[in-house]
Amino acid sequence: MTDSSVALFDIDASTILESTMPVQSNQNAFLLCTAGSVTLAVDDKEYTLHPGDLYIYAAFSRTSVRSFHPNLQAVGGAADFEIVLKALESAGETQHLSKIRVQPHISLSAEQYGRITRMVGLISSRRSEASMFTDRIVDALIQVLLFEIMDAYVACTASETTVLSRADTLFTRFLTLLSKYFRNEREVGFYAGELGLTPRYFAAIIRDKSGMSPVGWIARFVVSEAKTLLANPDMSIKEVAMQLNFPNQSFFGRYFKQHTGMAPGEYRRHVLASAD
Numbered sequence: 001m002t003d004s005s006v007a008l009f010d011i012d013a014s015t016i017l018e019s020t021m022p023v024q025s026n027q028n029a030f031l032l033c034t035a036g037s038v039t040l041a042v043d044d045k046e047y048t049l050h051p052g053d054l055y056i057y058a059a060f061s062r063t064s065v066r067s068f069h070p071n072l073q074a075v076g077g078a079a080d081f082e083i084v085l086k087a088l089e090s091a092g093e094t095q096h097l098s099k100i101r102v103q104p105h106i107s108l109s110a111e112q113y114g115r116i117t118r119m120v121g122l123i124s125s126r127r128s129e130a131s132m133f134t135d136r137i138v139d140a141l142i143q144v145l146l147f148e149i150m151d152a153y154v155a156c157t158a159s160e161t162t163v164l165s166r167a168d169t170l171f172t173r174f175l176t177l178l179s180k181y182f183r184n185e186r187e188v189g190f191y192a193g194e195l196g197l198t199p200r201y202f203a204a205i206i207r208d209k210s211g212m213s214p215v216g217w218i219a220r221f222v223v224s225e226a227k228t229l230l231a232n233p234d235m236s237i238k239e240v241a242m243q244l245n246f247p248n249q250s251f252f253g254r255y256f257k258q259h260t261g262m263a264p265g266e267y268r269r270h271v272l273a274s275a276d
Contacts, residue, residue: 036069
């Protein structure tokens, strides 16, 4: 994980419309309201945030600003999808990737709000203090912040029953299956079969629900894991290919470059150089 993969920014009434634009389609993001109010919309549903409310932008979704109070104050952040995926995978909670899409808004407790705002302040403060370990310290603090946000989300939604449409349910089941099998299964037909659907119908549902094809989702999971393994200098590229069930190193190299624009070796050199 690198500092450049996560952005934090202050938001007010003069910047709210601009501040939502840097969030790319392949990023998860959050907006924490600290004063005033703002109304956001996704999939024709509106959510009004007041102080202490948190809104999480789901990757590959589109959120728009409907209205805001002139006294609005908020903190925003955006993280690459792979970072959030890894955080949820480590806790066995990947099903929340889809739950966020239908329930993106929560109200924090005073304790949760305090922890998250303190972490944001600590990260901002630590970034301004140059030292040998500043980048690594900030990276570690950002990881803690992401876990705090997801911990708050899981805690706030644990007792709530979210009514999912059939498409939402299928998408949730797909992500759960994908988290379990992506290291060995990269064919769309496998996941369609597990869900009892034809590949064509399955692909249409996933694309309509998420804006991305099943092939794209599979690649996201595979490439995210490949990047993690490549960052380990003790593992050869051939071993990475074997770990992800590619027939050979050459096939893995073509797959990785197709989805990242970089060869595995080139990516490894870049990551290891950044860590020095």
